[in-house]
Amino acid sequence: MRLLAVFATLLAVAAASGRLMTMQEINERRLEAVKRWQTSGSQNVKSGGVQNITFTNPKASEFYVEGKSLPLVDFDVGPSWAGLLPISNSPNETRKLFFWFFPPGPQGSLDDLIFWTNGGPGCSSLAGLLQENGPFTWSWGQAKPTVNQHSWTNLSSVLWVEQPVGTGFSQGIPDAQNEDDIAAQVVGFMQQFLEVFSELKGKKLYLSGESYAGTYVPYIANYIYENPSRLDLSLQGIWISDPLISWYVVQQQIPTADFVKKHASLFSFNQTYMAHLDEMAATCNYTGYMDKYVTYPPKGLLPLPGDSTNFAQGCDIWTDIHNNALIINPSFNIYRIWDTYSLPWDVLGFLGTQSSIYYNLTDVKEAIHAPVDTEWIECTLTHVFPNEDSSSPPALTVLPSVIEKNQRTVIVHGLADFIITADGTRIAIQKSVRNGLQGFQTPIADDSFIVDGVGAYGSMHSERGLTYCEVALGGHMLPEFAPVASFQIMQYLMGFRDTP
Template sequence: MLGRISLMLLALLALEPLSSAARLMTKQQLRERQHEAAKRLDIKPRAGSSSGSGVKNITFTNPRASEFYVDGTSIPLVDFDVGPSWSGLLPISSAPNETRKLFFWFFPPGPQGSLDDLIFWTNGGPGCSSLEGLLQENGPISWSLGQAKATVNQWSWTNISSILYVEQPVGTGFSQGVPNITNEDELAEQLIGFFQQFLEVFSELKGKNFYLTGESYAGTYVPYIASHIFANKSALDLKLKGFWVSDPSLSFDVVQEEIPAVGFVNKYEHVFSFNQSFMEFLNNRSAECGYANYFAEHVSYPPKGLFPLPGKSIEADPGCDLWDTIFDAALLVNPAFNIYRIFDTWPILWDVLGFPGSFPQTQVSPLYFNREDVKKAIHAPLDVDWTECSNINVFVRNDESLPPAFTVLPSVIEQSERAVIVHGLADFILIAEGTRIVIQNMTWNGLQGFQTPIANDSFIVEGMGALGNMHEERGLMYVEVDLSGHMVPQFSPKAAFQIAQWLLGFRDSPSD
């Protein structure tokens, strides 16, 4: 993929019981602070008016657009007006016999958003639905883990721009057809074909500033898609300005999972709660596998040269798959252990999309996007059994492309006006220290890696203070977000929103 109470407040509550009036005042003050912070960021909820007046006026002259119109007052189980949107299936080419189609859902901007920009969002997997991003991350509707009902997403990216969610590649979500791609270049070609069909129906979006965004395995998708667009500028009537990838898959698993895994456990030892003998085993095996001192020996600012892989191949050597060893042990200690956000414990929160933690789990049936009334409302095929992540391989023989850090990512950074890599520090499935290794081993704009340390710059979130680290050099912005898991817009929406504002040029810095 794949409200919070501060520890300080909990400590105060433990020290001295509060009266009912004091508790009410505390909640009221909290609401007022949130309201004031929203005003300072110039954010207004996109939805909530029966007329849809919370959305900027946008019309499409092609009669076909009406086939995809979604009435924002009639989305099942959503008791507020989302405003107009458009969704449905479009083919990946103009061939008359084309049967492969991708499902999309397009939202215009809210009153504070820009009509000059278009954000594309894709989830990863490969084969995981971008409707998860829409409903639980950065869309105008928020129905995240544990929420009893859908609510307005105050930090929706539609407060910045219009946004297009696409379930891709073929074989993902509601999308139609038999997967036939074997690599990222073919994926990009099919998606560009879809974009061409989309712009023919919604032609008023032609010429917009375009931003490619996504998370997880989209860290592989997005650089290849961007590279294809930059190499074929006449193929798409959009101005590609930049990209965002969060908790991204950029290199081999041995780099982003195995090397940093034991160090991650030591950093969060009180979360994992392993016994001393097991910790000794992990630390000894990490040293034997060449992981323990890897960061100290190779990761410097500036780098001293290209980094070697720790083993004999791009895979973990026998006995050195420590990530899986840690995961299995973590589940014994905490059966609710969540690789996407390590702080989760019992009870496992219910999820309207059926994927609340490390594993799929259907706690309510049908899942939201399998309800017939939902499918009808968004023009989705009624005969598809929707799952958040596909049960089939969306690449015929797995993805044969090399990770983008070794191929297209450096040139895509160089050609972008703004390039962003974001990482949640509580993510175990892809670990931030591994992403640091990737960056420091990559050469772009004439130099290898960052020349000065990342930790020198704090990432400040409006009204919250320091919430991680950030660093920019030679066109690449890197941001680490404390407390956030794998899905940064879900687990730290305010932080993600600030970074997205910077991506589109609405802030001088992602940091406050």
């Protein structure tokens, strides 16, 4: 994104007075925008923190979580249900997934259900709940949890699931060989979930997730479409943010040198290293790839830079850049490159800055019915695919047909993400064929993503069932770094607004 647009996003222009708004005024306008939506046209409004919802199956009470007494949370987060459920109804089943379910807030829809999974593979969705889109948030650097004004529970019920087997509190021996196995296990779990919480049957379903969930979610959606009788929910669409949907060489290696040049002041490499980078990119056939092949419409098939789906020997340019960035700034953050100072304290320990991880506190485990003897790690050291994931990337397999079957599909990318870059996602989209055509046929307009009360906040494009959004300053965990933009895009996916 152009430097001018970055400053426009950071400061915003007050049209009435011609002066620059303060950050406090910008935040106030963001909140006002959300409040305006919450008070317009939303149905099923109830008093209190959440809508009234009752589950008649007595087993549901075993999972009930009292929102007034969550440890270290000094406010009522409302009722919720959490615990372990098996991935099948077999009496010998030992594989169980951990979930935490919240009903909608006062303005949320009772007709919809959002499913959220983090990526990894093997990263916990409870991190997404606590630091991204849940009803309370305890993000990096926060001394204590606070109410999340942009919780997705303000839209509908939300179900956070720790999957695959081996992730977080989930139990059992991982045995998934590919994404079809993962999809079958998730749908099996969802069957057991709906037997306990049967009042949710028939709801509209939205699958969502980030990072490696860019692979999980399309395969889960495809499995649901191919097995329509297995799940009593009506799949409407999917959200994948900063997603892995193609080969790593496509989304990490090809665009990385150009990414460094766009953000040269943040990387601060000297001329000698930049010359080395140019030479490396040229040798590996990365130079000029975006200009030559990522056109609108595409001029033909987009080739891989080497003779395989992996990078060639000596062409791991991403790792080379990362290692040298850490020499200059030991706190360099691959998830959001704007974080150039010491990494903040993290209650989940993901940044290595906290010894007492919240989900490892015994009273927290007891409160949410988690196994007390399980050590929770945000991203497991266990191989959730014992023999690696044998599935091909979804952009080349199931994603096109899923887009064709969905009501809406959203791919979102934060422009400050280095681990998977937005240009890599653009390449993946332009390589993919759906509805008889390859990629987007018309260009993505700069500064075309408009956030209510803020203004231009990136770029977006909709075409043939797919909406792609790029979010300025947003990092890899997009709902954490850009909560207002993420909330607005999710509104669009669910049909609560006509444009993102």
